[in-house]
Amino acid sequence: MSRLFDIIMRIVTIIAMIGLLGSYTAPYINPNVFYFSSLLGYTYHYLLIVNIILLLYWIARWKKIAILSILIIAAGYPLITTYYGLNPQTVPDAPHDLSIMTYNIQMLGIGEKDAPAKIENYINNSGNDIVCMQEFPQREASFKKFPAYPYYHRNRDVALVSRYPIINKGVIKFDKGHSAACVYGDIAIGKDTIRVYSVHLESYRLGKNEQQIYKELTSGNTQNATQGVKTISSRLVTANRNRAKQAQIIKDHMLQSPYPVIICGDFNDTPISFAYHTLSEGMKDCFIEKGRGLGNTYIGEFPSFRIDHILHAPTLGTVSYTRDTVKYSDHYPVQSDIRF
Template identity: 30%
Template sequence: MSWFKKIARFSTVIKILSVTVICCLLLAYLAPFVHPNSIRILPFFGLTYPIFICLALVLMIYWAFAKSRWFFYILVAIVCGGSLHFRTLSIHFSDSKPETEVDSWNIMSYNVRLFDVYNSSIEERNKSRDSIVSYIQRVDPDVACFQEFFHQDKPSAFSTRDTLIELMGYKYYHERYSHRIRNRQNFGICMLSKYPIIAKGDVMFENFKTTDNYCIYADIVKGKDTIRFYDIHLQSIKLQQQDYELFGEKNAQAGSKSSTIRLLIDKLRIAYPARAEQAERVVEHMKTSPYPVVVCGDFNDTPMSYVYNQFNSSLVDSFRETSSGIGVTYVGRVPAGRIDYIFHSGDLGAYDFEIQKVAFSDHRAVHCRIYKKQL
């Protein structure tokens, strides 16, 4: 009898878990379509979607072996997500290219984490900076969009913008910084181009005076084609070093862990609505562009988010157009998956999308080739 009670109790626990997973999946499906200000908790379900979809698959297998109707309940919940699942897991079979490579643009987006300028070891700091610069040289992008870019005015060993211009032969650039006069330091975003910039500007965010998150754009001409490029870095959650204690090896106290979790949740709750508002501003600005659009940047949000959906509604995600897999771009201590993107207008195409294999920042660079489709 005791064995029967244990089995019944275990079955009840699995059923409760199944109901919980189904509900969480359905809420995750809603996250891309509901503004974070409407239901503040909803973005967290979008963020944790990978966990719940994996649990759902495991439970479905369990119920299949148990020959229970709960298998069909889980299956229906998964099917309800439809094409949303392929935002996180891309499956791609064909790859179209222009007739000649001359007709394509080599594009890079890279959050360089200030070139590791705050590393306490000068040797490691310089090694990180030099590794990032060497990687950019190997990719040799026509247009490079950087986030968390650091540049120190000359004379300086960290005149990174001028170094890239000299090494790569970039003749044109556009940037937006918060400037600190004392040490001649600049923090922000930078766009470098081998081809002429005929117009440029900023998309101003509401809190532009108090943030290091920006959006800039430039109209760039190559041959007969003109494309408007946006370089964006959307609202960060602004984690400080002490906020990472939860993920460190020395943090063993449960109280400290729980307080850190609450702090992370509070920071996320603040960041989600700010990112949503910033994304809406960029999308509205895009509608005024007289040219095809390419959007590069660190969105600080996953494919199951309201922010991602704003761009995905009118543009094409280059990774999903050309690649298969999950495509993890963030490699910091807080797992986030794919948060760095290159989007483009429907009249453009993409191929040879790559995610940097060896990370020199807490983000992996993403780059691909963009071309104008023949009408």
């Protein structure tokens, strides 16, 4: 019986190893070329945990397969440091030149009676120099609700507000039918100028139907499981493919910037994704530099991931990173102090 159990555990371990190795490819394979890798990227966190548990089992059994398991887990160490913040507690009020925040405000907390006032007060009193917002109301009058920030720029549902002058601004255009939006502004801070992008990449467009499917699947109702998985997977793949294209368009624009770049926003993608990898290549991620733990930023109906990011040019430095856990929206706000 023990021998049969070992055989079953070996099969499970090999499948888990292959799955984990597959998830490692998600940041590097364009989903427009091969989409399955992008789906495996969502399972990275869970596959890593499963592989660690299986590793402990094989160590306890004193079996050589544990060595292979260690090697496969170790091969993904760069992704571990991208996914999990391993930094000590940051020093409060350390010297810095700029405070910046990104916040998906969900149309000012749509559906919640007191949410608009709470979000407005929170942002105005946050003390940040620049705030990048996504799902911003598409009304010019909305900027009047943020008097702490006299300079602003908006397109579609993304906005950029600043205490400092925006001396030049523009819009990144995407293919028709894409729901992404991105604006940028060149901001003069003393003798320095930086370019800041506020971005909202393609959403999954998961509505009430998909929410119901997800609830049924997670509650154990498998009656329509096959069709449900196909429906949600199709939405994920389409969004992954579109974000890959959008990220490349933004990256090409960033590379032409005459100033150091900071890009903030709701990428709608985890650190184990092609879109994130495209935008973060050659950049510093404030979470990796100063963050701790998982740092999940989405708190809606579906599984939580870190999909809101602050990246900056390597010539700049991260002083601190904070994810505030106020629940005025379906995202947490993310803030970072940066030095020039």
